[in-house]
């Protein structure tokens with residue numbers, strides 16, 4: 542039985558065509574299918590999927606969102622293969638791998 546209830550998990554071959562800084566606190570990704578999405582950086586840090594921020598066994602978020610500084614900024618964004626980015630943050634955290642699929646879920650479509 543196919544699971545039609547989770548269309549977001551359907552594999553769509555979109556890739557980021559461009560990654561831009563809109564302002565100090567907002568990133569934008571232009572996707573290859575023409576969609577532009579915006580990303581306030583603090584929620585992006587709070588959504589970090591790494592083993593320090595999410596319990597690997599239970600999938601429960603262990604990062605306290607309030608512990609993320611209000612002025613958090615991405616310092617360096619590095620492509621990982623052709624499926625993800627790592628983001629090094631100004632709080633010293635750099636272990637999160639943000640897959641394209643995850644970023645599509647986190648983004649807000651821009652008009």
Ligand SMILES: [Zn+2]
Nearest residue numbers: 589591594637
């Ligand atoms: Zn993390």
